[in-house]
Amino acid sequence: MRDEAQQKPMARLDESLLTHLPPFSRLDNRQIRDILDQATSKRYNEGVTVFGEGEEAERFFMLLDGYIRVMRITDTGEQVIALHIPSGQLFGIARALGRDTYPATAVTASEAIILSWPTRLWDHFASYDGFTTETYKTVGKRIGEMNTRIVELATQQVEQRIANALLRLVNQTGRKVEDGIEVDFPITRQDLSEMTASTLHTVSRLLSAWEKDGIVKSRRKRIVVSDPHRLVLLSQPH
16 A cells, blocks of 8 residues: 655755756756646655556656666566666656556655656657657666566576576666675565565575675675676576
């Protein structure tokens, strides 16, 4: 259930927050001010559902800070994590996919600052220089990533799938820490199992073995890859 009480309205935002983001990078300050004045800005706690799969797409969103976890429900009722969205990207853009409903559920993977607009403004935004081009680049990249995931699920052993999932996370969101590269948002072993169509037991067993081998360090909701090269080797057929 959506936790509306955890959403905190934010103060008026400055145009500089959007000028470096691809959908808005070709716009002047007056146009960006117009966009911001029509936005609702909120701060969300970790674990809050922004919208649910199948809901009417009444709004579209820009993630200013934080990470979004995109989740799907399979035909058999299982929950699968389809991908993670980093800050600086649009999401919930059902109109760009020719849909009236959201194709997946979006949940905050960390604390997040999110702008949103009514979907009726989509066509107005699409008239801005560069907005549509950059949006479809983002859509294409996400479809490509999900296709890669589908191939992995169909062709790879579970050890390879989990190694690839961790590599993808550190490549997309990793930050350097003293003992390696840390995934820059809270992630559990259950999350990894939902990303890789594997059981929680298998994920726990493999992470424990990799930890003994010095490849990763796993602590509560945090994963550090200590030896990326060896993880790359594990991600490949052998």
